[in-house]
Amino acid sequence: MRYFLRRTLHAVFLLFGVSLLTFLFSALTPGNYFDEMRLNPQISRETVAALRAQYQLDRPLPVRYAHWLMAVAHGELGFSFAYNSPVGPLLWVRARNTLFLTITAMLLAWLLALPLGVWSASRFGRAPDRVLSWATATLLVIPDLVLALGLLILAVRTGWFPTGGLASVGFENLSPLHKLRDLASHLALPVAALVLATLPMLVRHVRASVAEVLEASFLRAAVGHGIPHPKLLYGYALRAAANPLISLFGFSVGTLLSGSLLVEVVMSWPGLGPLLLEAILARDLYVVIGGVLLSMIFLVSGNLFADVLLYWADPRIRIAASAK
Amino acid sequence: MTPPRKLTSWLIALVALHGIVAGAGFLAPYDPVEQDRDHPYLPPMRVHLMDAQHHFHSRPFFYPLRLREGSFDQYQEDTAAAVSLRFFMRGADYPLLGFVPCRWHLFGTDGARIYLLGSDAYGRDQLSRILFGGQVSLLAGLLGAGVTLFLGALIGMTAGYYGGWRDDLLMRAAELFLALPWLYLLFALRAFLPLTVSPLEAFLLVVVVIGMVGWARPARLVRGVALSVKERDFVRAARGFGASDSYLLRRHILPETASVLLTQAAILVPQFVLAEMTLSFLGLGVPEPMASWGNLLASLQQYSVLVSYWWMYVPALAIVPFFLGYLGLASALQQRSGAYKIDEKSSWSPT
Numbered sequence: 001m002r003y004f005l006r007r008t009l010h011a012v013f014l015l016f017g018v019s020l021l022t023f024l025f026s027a028l029t030p031g032n033y034f035d036e037m038r039l040n041p042q043i044s045r046e047t048v049a050a051l052r053a054q055y056q057l058d059r060p061l062p063v064r065y066a067h068w069l070m071a072v073a074h075g076e077l078g079f080s081f082a083y084n085s086p087v088g089p090l091l092w093v094r095a096r097n098t099l100f101l102t103i104t105a106m107l108l109a110w111l112l113a114l115p116l117g118v119w120s121a122s123r124f125g126r127a128p129d130r131v132l133s134w135a136t137a138t139l140l141v142i143p144d145l146v147l148a149l150g151l152l153i154l155a156v157r158t159g160w161f162p163t164g165g166l167a168s169v170g171f172e173n174l175s176p177l178h179k180l181r182d183l184a185s186h187l188a189l190p191v192a193a194l195v196l197a198t199l200p201m202l203v204r205h206v207r208a209s210v211a212e213v214l215e216a217s218f219l220r221a222a223v224g225h226g227i228p229h230p231k232l233l234y235g236y237a238l239r240a241a242a243n244p245l246i247s248l249f250g251f252s253v254g255t256l257l258s259g260s261l262l263v264e265v266v267m268s269w270p271g272l273g274p275l276l277l278e279a280i281l282a283r284d285l286y287v288v289i290g291g292v293l294l295s296m297i298f299l300v301s302g303n304l305f306a307d308v309l310l311y312w313a314d315p316r317i318r319i320a321a322s323a324k
Numbered sequence: 325m326t327p328p329r330k331l332t333s334w335l336i337a338l339v340a341l342h343g344i345v346a347g348a349g350f351l352a353p354y355d356p357v358e359q360d361r362d363h364p365y366l367p368p369m370r371v372h373l374m375d376a377q378h379h380f381h382s383r384p385f386f387y388p389l390r391l392r393e394g395s396f397d398q399y400q401e402d403t404a405a406a407v408s409l410r411f412f413m414r415g416a417d418y419p420l421l422g423f424v425p426c427r428w429h430l431f432g433t434d435g436a437r438i439y440l441l442g443s444d445a446y447g448r449d450q451l452s453r454i455l456f457g458g459q460v461s462l463l464a465g466l467l468g469a470g471v472t473l474f475l476g477a478l479i480g481m482t483a484g485y486y487g488g489w490r491d492d493l494l495m496r497a498a499e500l501f502l503a504l505p506w507l508y509l510l511f512a513l514r515a516f517l518p519l520t521v522s523p524l525e526a527f528l529l530v531v532v533v534i535g536m537v538g539w540a541r542p543a544r545l546v547r548g549v550a551l552s553v554k555e556r557d558f559v560r561a562a563r564g565f566g567a568s569d570s571y572l573l574r575r576h577i578l579p580e581t582a583s584v585l586l587t588q589a590a591i592l593v594p595q596f597v598l599a600e601m602t603l604s605f606l607g608l609g610v611p612e613p614m615a616s617w618g619n620l621l622a623s624l625q626q627y628s629v630l631v632s633y634w635w636m637y638v639p640a641l642a643i644v645p646f647f648l649g650y651l652g653l654a655s656a657l658q659q660r661s662g663a664y665k666i667d668e669k670s671s672w673s674p675t
Contacts, residue, residue: 017500022512141647143598145605146640149624153637156630258507262602266625276508277606280515288515295508 003317007307011300018296019072022289023065034081055079068286077293078286082279087290091272095294097166098271102260102298104187105194106252113199117206118233124211132207136200144197144259148266151193161189166270190260190267197259198252205248209241216240239313246310253302257295331656338649345462348455349418353432353440356456357613358416360437360447363389365633367399368442368450376403384409388436397632407436442635444623454639457615461604462646464531464616465597471535472592473542473585480546481573481581485554494543501540509537510599514608523614530609534599542588546581553580583661590654594647601643617643 034048059067068078077087120132142150155161166186174182213219214237222232264273272291279287311317344351371384385408387401413432420426432438441450483494501509513533521529553559559576567575597617603609604618612619620639623629629636 014500017496018504021500025512025515137651141644141651143594143601143643143647145598145602145621146643149621149637149640152624153630156627254505258505261505261507261511265606276511277608280511280608283515288512292508292512295505299505 003311004308007304011304014300015293015296019069019289019293020065022292023061023068055081068289077290080279080284080287082282082284082287087286090287091275091290091294094270094272094275095298097269098257098260098264098273099298101187101190101264101269101271102194102253102256105191105198105260106256108191109195109198109202109252109256110249112195113202113206114238117203118210118238120203120207121210121214121237122229122233124207124214129207132203136203139196139200144193144262145266147196148193148263151189152266155189162186190263190269193263193267194256194259197263198256201255202248202252206241206245209244210237213237213241242313243310246306246313249309250303250306253306254299257299261295331653331660334649334652334656338646338653341646341649342462345455345458346421348452348459349420349426350428351430352449352452352455353415353429353438354449354452355416355418356448356453356615358448360443363437363439363443363447364445365397366439366443366447367633368635369439370401371409371440372406375406381408386433386438405436407433407438409433409438441638442633444620444636445629450620450635450638453615453620454617454642457617457620457639458642460527460610460614460616461597461600461618461643464527464534464600464610465593465595467531468534468538468596468599469589469592471531472538472596473589475535475539476542476588477546477578477581477585479539480543481550481577483543484547484550485569485573485577487551491547495547498540498543501537502544506537506599507602510534510603511608513537514603521611523611527610527614530600530603533603534596537599538592538595542585542592545584545588549581549584550577553577583657587654587657587661590650590657594643594650597643597646 034051071078075088077091079085080087080090083090116132120129123129162185166183210233219232219237219240222236227236260271261273261276263269264271265277268274272295276288276291278284279291366389369386369389371386372381373384374380375385385406387403387406389399390402392398392400409431410433411431413429414427415429415432417425417427437449439449439451441454444450444453479494479498483491510533513536514529554572554577559572562572562576600609600616601618601621604616605621607619607622609618610616617639620636623636
């Protein structure tokens, strides 16, 4: 239990650090959302000053930070200037879509990477392994921006997939089955871009760690005992190789979040990415901070989940944790 | 194949690629911001040696494009007015390698303009823009990597060499930066810096922002090296002779981190080129009219461009060879430093 407590404490510290960091950066900013109003002769100087005071932009940074922390403690993330509404609900709608996209992509990427990596490791150095290594290397040199654009071009040219958004017009009136199909066709491109961008790294790591375990003498003994090949690979080798892979899982959450930010903008998926970009361009301070913080929360929960998995998978960690 | 030869071949390939981009002014026929409003979105032109009457010409030539009858965006070759290419001709001014004023171009034409890779919305030559855009993107990547490695080396050496509370503090901060999704971090940093600035300022801003994002990984690696090196005999001996901290850091610890830093550089540069591209693509980086690979791709956000003008995709392909080169270099460097490590282990005295 102490193990989880420590990890959670670590996570909270991390979140705290990020919020402090973003606030510090915001102190560096020249100008704010209301600056452009000053150029408008119809808005008096007093109105702008009053607005600034209303949103407490005239207060010193530590005061603003303390206020914001208090708000967060009450479950609010500040107020959006541009949307004139609380940030929380605004972000939540978008964050749901982002989560939906990234979790689908992550599941798919790992479901593909595990068998591919194990298969490649079991034929280490032979033709299938080399073909696969070549394929992953090729994917690795194509940057994700180019990948996303390429898929978008494919969609536009062939018309096989919708080119943006989450659902077609009139989505509400579709039957459940058609709803599912519509959603899947909208999801296909962004998920494909994310999966293709993360897959090569995952496959390479799975391959490397399984190949290392396959050398171990306990596996040779298992071969000698006549344990069937698939069981050997997935029941024993993968289990023994799981440790670094679980850490990689925690790490891959971060890359996927970054990737999805870009993919969402390119493919106009209504997630956090486009919202954040708009907020930056409009200097909508609390939306940016809230968005970054929310992504951090996802990341931290991903890492916590990885820690739990590690605890469950590795008896050494269990013993070490309970010994303390 | 032995690792050193592989390393040199990757290096040669990279130097050649960078040479092409560095010589953009010479290789590109036109100034990248020179507009030709009468010819927006011209498709790439073909260079011929054989004319319409099947006569062979020793000097390559091309046919200018003109609108097809009754069409407003379909072009066809005007076979009546062949324009021949001229090599090593004088054209628009440009600073060669950034400072030598020069007017010579590899090729050009008298009269009608040639668009080997088509033209963009303002009739600017896409080939020239890709070449000059490469200068901006690569320079941003290289400078950004320089900033990052400087920060990483400084922080890593401080943490590893002094230890104690400095180490704790710096490594906590490094964990923070490592954990953040880099694009969110980039966004957060960029969000709080001025939006409307001159192209040069924007470029420097991008370099600084990119440079500040990635210091954590090199810092951790450098710290590890510094931790082990400071206990080595030659460092202890030097300290015994009264060498100061700054001397030890400069002369004994920094050189030992060189291989780590080099490998990190090979990994970071393409990542940072991509970061610049991403920022510029999203409109947060290098602004028009300056060209960069990122803002060249930005026009693909318009549906009409995406559907109709395939030659606008070309900038996306330009970076792939660079990525390949840097990836190869990084893995070759990693192999080499791995080989070195084995060497070092065997030569270490078992004290």
